[in-house]
Amino acid sequence: MTAAVTDAGSPPGTEAPDPPNGTELPEPSISGPGRPTGNAALKLVLLGVVCSAAWLASVLIGGFLDPGPEIHRVALAAHILALVLAFGAILVLDWVGLLWLLGRRDVHDTRRLDSAAQPLIWGGLAILLISGALLHPELSSPPTQIKLVSILVLMLNGLVLTQTMKQLHQLPPGTLFTAMAAGLRARLLVALCLSQTCWWTSVLVGLLNSTLRRWTGA
Ligand code: HEM
Numbered sequence: 001m002t003a004a005v006t007d008a009g010s011p012p013g014t015e016a017p018d019p020p021n022g023t024e025l026p027e028p029s030i031s032g033p034g035r036p037t038g039n040a041a042l043k044l045v046l047l048g049v050v051c052s053a054a055w056l057a058s059v060l061i062g063g064f065l066d067p068g069p070e071i072h073r074v075a076l077a078a079h080i081l082a083l084v085l086a087f088g089a090i091l092v093l094d095w096v097g098l099l100w101l102l103g104r105r106d107v108h109d110t111r112r113l114d115s116a117a118q119p120l121i122w123g124g125l126a127i128l129l130i131s132g133a134l135l136h137p138e139l140s141s142p143p144t145q146i147k148l149v150s151i152l153v154l155m156l157n158g159l160v161l162t163q164t165m166k167q168l169h170q171l172p173p174g175t176l177f178t179a180m181a182a183g184l185r186a187r188l189l190v191a192l193c194l195s196q197t198c199w200w201t202s203v204l205v206g207l208l209n210s211t212l213r214r215w216t217g218a
Helices: 002-007 038-064 069-101 107-133 142-168 182-216
Strands: none
Touching: 038 107, 038 142, 069 107, 069 182, 107 142, 142 182
């Protein structure tokens, strides 16, 4: 697992010593570097405001603007492409996270994957917001309302999850999930479950709406 640290940029010869076998980690549990500092918390709040504003703009523009069938077709293609990018990256990242929970991967495997996946996830989300606005969502439909709220929650939760992952990646290589402090463990599990629930809700409601529209010819 030292390779993971070296590959991520440590100069040769300064790598961390070989990690202890995860089962040998001392008790009590590892607490991680603690909650975000003042600067990190402020950055989190600012990013939350930016995400909420982008979401609101997408919903309001989508509700009022009907750009016609040609643009609708192009926007739907972009929507599906962005969905593959963002949701695909989320699934791989969460799968490696699950393997770590089961003790089949090192905590730093998720770090390297996380930094590679972040641009795909956030870039894909940006395209989903823009293309979704051009698809003229039916804002009065309850499933659409559930989908849109899920999207806001998954974005804000994604910001918190990114912060929690940063804390996780400061832990020594070889750290087992069971050796972490209960607080960090609970935060991670809640954020991961919320992320999966909101992503699947958004995808399934999107597919349901699309299918119903084709069936009814609306
Ligand atoms: C995480 C973000 C999102 C996900 C995962 C998502 C998912 C989906 C999926 C799977 C479809 C079905 C595509 C198909 O026809 O096969 C869809 C369609 C649609 N999405 Fe999204 N979407 C997201 C964001 C948005 C946003 C922000 C809006 C609007 C503001 C939006 C509005 C729509 C509309 C109106 C359709 C129906 C298109 C049609 O068939 O007329 N989506 N979405």
